[in-house]
Amino acid sequence: MPKRNLPLSKVYQLLEPGPVVLLTTSRAGHANIMTMSWHTMMEFEPPLIGCIISNRNYSFDILKKTRECVINIPTADMAEKVVACGNSSGSKINKFEKFGLTPKPARYVSAPLIDECFANFECCLFDAGWVNRYCLFVLEVTQAWKDPNVKNPQTMHHEGKGNFMIAGERIKLKSKMK
Numbered sequence: 171m172p173k174r175n176l177p178l179s180k181v182y183q184l185l186e187p188g189p190v191v192l193l194t195t196s197r198a199g200h201a202n203i204m205t206m207s208w209h210t211m212m213e214f215e216p217p218l219i220g221c222i223i224s225n226r227n228y229s230f231d232i233l234k235k236t237r238e239c240v241i242n243i244p245t246a247d248m249a250e251k252v253v254a255c256g257n258s259s260g261s262k263i264n265k266f267e268k269f270g271l272t273p274k275p276a277r278y279v280s281a282p283l284i285d286e287c288f289a290n291f292e293c294c295l296f297d298a299g300w301v302n303r304y305c306l307f308v309l310e311v312t313q314a315w316k317d318p319n320v321k322n323p324q325t326m327h328h329e330g331k332g333n334f335m336i337a338g339e340r341i342k343l344k345s346k347m348k
């Protein structure tokens with residue numbers, strides 16, 4: 171069957187890497203959560219992660235000023251909360267209280283870990299050189315946590331417009347890959 175034109179506005183729906191994450195920030199004792207799916211690995215070690223965070227989001231200014239955050243990875247059982255955090259502003263509500271998520275102190279940064287997430291990466295702003303032009307924050311992971319009991323996490327991968335793919339079958343190849 172011949173392929174059809176795909177509107178450029180839909181390109182992101184096929185390429186969005188995922189998994190969807192919850193980015194936490196904190197300023198003056200007020201912690202916030204933002205849902206994010208536009209991120210990419212940029213370096214193995216120390217891990218660098220490029221994140222697009224809209225300057226319309228409450229989290230944007232906080233991250234720019236405090237220069238630290240936590241990337242928390244949720245699983246599909248948290249889907250409703252993940253979407254709720256992505257459809258509300260921390261300028262108006264306390265999302266931890268409103269959506270029943272548990273903040274736990276991080277080791278190195280003021281932003282909290284989300285206890286319900288199976289992995290949490292404490293991050294510092296590594297390069298703000300692209301923030302004004304592309305809202306691109308390059309973050310360095312300075313401390314990473316993972317629940318050893320979670321073996322095959324059912325992470326969520328955004329396909330746009332409220333559609334998500336849930337990570338499923340895994341394969342292991344013999345060839346060496348990092």
Ligand SMILES: Cc1cc2nc3c(=O)[nH]c(=O)nc-3n(C[C@H](O)[C@H](O)[C@H](O)COP(=O)(O)O)c2cc1C
Pocket residue numbers: 190202203204205206207208209222223224226227228229230252253255256257258259260261328
């Ligand atoms: C599945 C999903 C993915 C999202 N990904 C991003 C993203 O990558 N970057 C971004 O700036 N906003 C993204 N958003 C939108 C923000 O989460 C949303 O604007 C949120 O209300 C911002 O919260 P804040 O104003 O408290 O910072 C996403 C929302 C959803 C539901």
